[in-house]
Amino acid sequence: MSGIYWGFFGGKYHSHEKFIQAVTEYNRELGGKKWNPEEHILASMHVTIQYSYWDYDVEDEIEDFFDLVADNGAGFSAGELLFKVHNQVVDKLESESHHLFEGFLLGKREYYKTLYKPFYFINQGKL
8 A cells, every 4th residue: 555645643533434535635635646445455354553653751762553453354445444544543643753654564574474464564754
């Protein structure tokens, strides 16, 4: 899922449809590629996502991760995955300089293969 412009800001979205509209408009404004939020992009009903943020309380970078489950039990569409990721990370990332979505990077180390589900890192960009 690359070439999609998005930023983790603006709070959580309570409506999947409003989120899709926001991402579509954001890409239109920035000249991004036309994305298909219904495109089936991950043929796994479970995925683990990792991201990083600065924790001001401990004054250190934190690498956090979370698990997601596809609504249909078969896999994720582009819209569903980005919607769920946004709502998981926006509270931690919206005040960060590295809050832009630049795609996902597949975890390739041997450890990730033992999880029996895909493991992706959010490729975070900054303004």
